[in-house]
Amino acid sequence: MKNPLDTAALEAAVESVHRAGVPGLFAEVREGDLVWRGAAGVADLTTGRPVTAGMRHRVGSIxxxxxxxxxxxQVEAGRIGLDAPVGRYLPALVPGARGDAITVRMLLNHTSGLAEYLPYAYPSLKAYPAIADTGPESMDDHRFTRFDPVELIAMGVSAPAFGSPGGTPGVYSNTNYLLLAQLLEHVTGASAERCITESVIERAGLRDTGFPSGPHVDGPHSRLYEAWFGMIDPPRDYSVFDMSWVGPSASLISTVSDLNDFYGLLSAGEIVGPSSLAEMRRTVPVVSQELRTIEYGLGLHPMEGPGQDAFWGHGGTVWGGGALAMTRADGGRRLAVAVNTQRWNRLDSSGVPRPHPIDEALAALYRVALYG
Incomplete structure (x- = not known):
């Protein structure tokens, strides 16, 4: 029987991404009981220290x-109503008619209409998504800033709405997930980080996954090189950073192996029940932060491939780093990959990101990893 994991092709694909301009990346691909792990490039441009497939990594919006x-x-336990108004639980954070109109489901699938708080927390990004009019200065200004999540939420709630509650396409907004973190704290009496750790991370048996306790990544990890569309040249290391600016929306640290474990267990109905998993896979159109319209469920989005095999997972970025995890609907084929640079595309004269060889190299890696 032919090994469905073409290890030579996978190794070549990872190396191609490195040669295209990513300082270092690492990945794990699984097919049933078969596992391939690979890495290419360096974790530190100064010392030449290599990346390894077992490194811990900031995985962003995963x-x-x-x-x-x-x-x-918590919905399964009867403490939260999926289609209940968020104002029932958090009236001070989303007051009045908006609190009555926005449901928990709308927060989960980004159809609340609530604005993204990030351009208000980071003044140099005020012009986002007009990228050419932004600048990276706020990243340095707020490297060690300890943000209050309630203040961040207030920025998003008070900003002009992106649309009416429940309207589609929705607009991807971290404000939604900071509100969900407050919701978890409200109904459990524990911090959202503790709730997620106990009910999801520990339930899945993930040993190398957790929320940061400070600005550093514990354990072996890579530096993270942010280019901000060529405005930071050479790219700057932001691996030491206070992640309170995203909190339980995008601050998790994990490994490619743990991510594959997690999404496999989720697909098998072992993290949430089958009916909840079906809800997570009910999608609506949402405009992503890259201004592309994607299909988005409840913390999951699909990727369709040859033969219409559906893969489910999530991508994530932080300052200087990125990750992607995708698992076939039946849990059989899984990919998790991490890169240690971000926003490598320079802008053309109209402010639109130019194509970069990294883009096609990553697409080729995804194709061989997910579809063979």
């Missing part, structure tokens, strides 16, 4: 799947 799963577990 955190949202964990947070959504924790919320669905």
């Amino acid at each position: 955190t949202k799947t964990f947070t959504a799963a924790a919320v669905l577990r």
Whole structure:
């Protein structure tokens, strides 16, 4: 029988991403009981220290799947109503008619209409998504800032709405998931991080996954090189950073192996029940932060491939780093990959990101990893 994991092709694909311009990346692919792990490049451009497939990594908005799963577990326990108004639980944070109109489901699938708080917390990003008019200065200004999540939420709630509650397409907004974190704290009496850890991370048996206790990543990890569309040249290391600016929306640290474990267990109905998993896979159109319209569920989004195999997972970025985890609907084929640079595309004269060889190299890696 032919090994469905083409290890030579996978190793070549990872190396191609490195040669295209990513300082270092690492990945794990599984097919049933077969596992391939690979890495290419360096974790530190100064010392030449290599990346390894077992490194811990900031996985950004992949955190949202964990947070959504924790919320669905509270729904299963009867403490949260999936279609209940958020104002029932958090009237001070989303007051009045908006609190009555926005449901928990709308927070989970980004159809609340609530604005993204990030451009208000980071003044140099005020012009986002007009990227050419932004600047990276706020990243340095707020490297060690300890943000109050309630203040961040207030920025998003008070900003002009992106649309009416429940309207589609929705607009991806971290404000939604900071509200979900407050919801978890309200109904459990524990911090959202503790709730997610106990009900999801520990339930899945993930040993190398957790929320940061400070600005550093514990354990072996890579530096993270942010380019901000060529405005930081050479790219700057932001691996030491206070992640309170995203909290339980995007601050999780994990490994590619733990991510594959998690999404496999989620697909098998072992993190949330089958009916909750079905809710997570009910999608609506949502405009992503890259201004593309994607299909988005409850902390999950799909990727369709040849033969219409559906893969479910999430991507994530932080300053200087990115990750993607995708698992076939039946849990059989899984991919998790991490890169140690971000926003490598320079802008053309009209402010639109130019194509970069990294883009096609990553797409090729995804194709061989997910579809062989």
